Amino acid sequence: MNGEKTTNQRADGLNYAPKSEGVRHVVCRPGEFVFSAAYLDHGHIYGMATGLIEAGGELRHIYDPSENRAAAFKEKFPKVRVVSSLDEMLADSEVKLVVSAAVNNRRGAIGVRVMRGGKDFFCDKPLFTSLDQVEVARRTARETGRKYMGYFSERLHSECAVRAGELVREGRIGRVVQVIGLGPHRINIPSRPDWFFDRDCFGGIICDLGSHQIEQFLFFAGAGNARVASSRVANYAHKQYPKFQDFGEANLLADNGVAGYFRLDWFTPNALEAWGDGRTFILGTEGYIELRKYIDVGGTGEPDTLLLVNGTENERMNLHGKVGYPFFGELILDCLNRTENAMTQEHVFLTSELAIRAQDMAEMVEG
Amino acid sequence: MNGEKTTNQRADGLNYAPKSEGVRHVVCRPGEFVFSAAYLDHGHIYGMATGLIEAGGELRHIYDPSENRAAAFKEKFPKVRVVSSLDEMLADSEVKLVVSAAVNNRRGAIGVRVMRGGKDFFCDKPLFTSLDQVEVARRTARETGRKYMGYFSERLHSECAVRAGELVREGRIGRVVQVIGLGPHRINIPSRPDWFFDRDCFGGIICDLGSHQIEQFLFFAGAGNARVASSRVANYAHKQYPKFQDFGEANLLADNGVAGYFRLDWFTPNALEAWGDGRTFILGTEGYIELRKYIDVGGTGEPDTLLLVNGTENERMNLHGKVGYPFFGELILDCLNRTENAMTQEHVFLTSELAIRAQDMAEMVEG
Secondary structure, three states: OOOOOOOOOOHHHHHHHOOOOOOOOOOOOOOOOOOEEEOOOOOOOHHHHHHHHOOOOOOEEEEOOHHHHHHHHHHHHHEEEEEOOHHHHHOOOEEEEEEEEOHHHHHHHHHHHHHOOOOEEEEEEEOOOOOOHHHHHHHHHHOOOOOOEEOOOOHHOOOOHHHHHHHHOOOOOOEEEEEEEEEEOOOOOOOOOOHHHHHHOOOHHHHHHHHHHHHHHHHOOOOOOOOEEEEEEEEEOOOOOOOOOEEEEEEEOOOOEEEEEEEEEEOOOOOOOOOOOOOEEEEOOOOEEEEEOOOOOOOOOOOOOEEEEOHHHHHHHHEEEEEEEOOOOOHHHHHHOOOOOOOHHHHHHHHHHHHHHHHHEEEEEEE | OOOOOOOOOOOOOOOOOOOOOOOOOOOOOOOOEEEEEEEEOOOHHHHHHHHHHHHHHEEEEOOOOOOOHHHHHHHHHHHEEOOOHHHHOOOOOEEEEEEOOOOOOHHHHHHHHHHHHHOEEEEEEOOOOHHHHHHHHHHHHHHHHHOOOEEEEHHHHHHOOOHHHHHHHOOOOOOOOEEEEEEOHHHHEEEEEEEHHOOHHOOHHHHHHHHHHHHHHHHHHOOOOEEEEEEEOOOOOOOOOOOOOOOOEEEEEEEOOOOOOOOOOOOOOOOOOOOOOOEEEEEEEEEEEEEOOOOOOOOOOOEEEEEEEEEOOOOEEEEOOOOHHHHHHHHHHHHHHOOOOOOOHHHHHHHHHHHHHHHOOOEEEEO
């Protein structure tokens, strides 16, 4: 986790662990919030653990069926205890929360076990790959009173996105009317496990990468609900993986009239010094915001660049290291105090349902 | 036409006449290509006339029912002769082409008169506001052998867009898989005539502004045909004009599998030093191109900024004054030689039909 370039580009392709370089939001004392990590399939687990530790959490156990994966994780977090099952960490009454980045289609069942075990659950996105999984988790959360939270890193672990939320709330662009998200990703084939290319496992590109976008759309739109207007997926250039999807897009409409569009792809070219030129455009009646999240391509190259233009302001903000990631502390406090300030449970389930619906109804483009 | 800032922003709101500041493409000698201008309702007529004159054309007559409008135009083009009817210019056997920027829903009928009068027609976008109008023009073009060409200025009068077409053709981003266009415009209400706010006259925001986007999509996609997947329009913030639309968006799919999305709006905020932060993103299997057409917001502020990233190149190109507008010379040569190098007739009609279809099928968002 040290020595990353600020563009979040690492030689080994592991760029999943943004680390606060400036502002930190510590919310509790050592030992006050203990959590554990189980099923470490996706590198996002590093970012999830880092975010919670930076906010004051104590990572106690890890569990993974692969000894290599557990050992690699322990190397980054040496104080952690490797245990031999999920049940072992659930049996520790001090553990409040279990974090997981299992293979996508197994996350729902693990979350249900965790909630039944009396702990809150914090899951990498996508949280589910089918509506049935969401339904079971919804019921379990209701019955147990436990939380099933989501790591939507493209907003929660992005300092410019955090600041954008504040600017929208302050009314700096008037009423929001549309949110556009561009989510290109570098595929880096040698770094990917087999399940990455199998739609049954990863859930489809809209379910997977699109859940970030839908979460942001609902958040910036201030929407309580939304419907999918249309969506499409394609596998344009990776025919050697017939169950893969390298392109996806969707149009949504929120219940408050705000429109949403996003495009996802696995075409980040190698000369880009970041894993993706992720953008968000928030259009308001009085102005607009553009986020150049991971790199200001063609400009300074810096991550966390926010552009704000309205009737009187035309501002460029370089926010890297200046905002921090308040979500993680809010999540810890929500778990300790049984509040919903970081994110509501309904928002999490709604995001997942919309992502799966957009995926399931997507037209498959032949090309 | 002198003294504009390079951002194309003018105090009087007339920013319709890009002038070549560097490269010019002169294709004929004085007097070899004579054209006239009739119905000058939209300021685009200045850009159309300027483009043709810069390429060697001679503007002979103008006609407009409003004496004031004709006089204002003559002030910019003093050598022109003001005539009292369209027929008068059609009677001049040296006139090869008539250009027009009439009220949108009257353009089709004027074009038919021009073609029946034995001249080619060069029309501001949108070229039509109903499929019936397109059908009549199609038939007339076939019967008379005359051309009905379109002024899709957001590509033809944009140096970075011209260069993008060359880069795509050279294969610099591999195979194109998607084109996204963002088309924000400044509304500048005091400068607008009544018909601007009446859907029956302007044709709807997708028909009007969207025809630029569809033309670019078909062009960059190299598509022979396309269909509209979904579209939406709204009037979010101009309820005092109940027949206006201040927002529109559409998804298209080309016959070769290339996806297209665009958003249009009238929300350019006053602190932006250009009439709109128009963008185009062309995604290819090997790289991508971003166009910041009229202003590099948050960066240099220059227009005609092109960013190219692929496997080995990560380039920023400042193209203002460096490319010119070859379309106008190609159009003149097409008229003289009866070729289709500037643009095919089918491309023009297809663009118009798709724009009208996307408009007609658009869901009206309440919000």
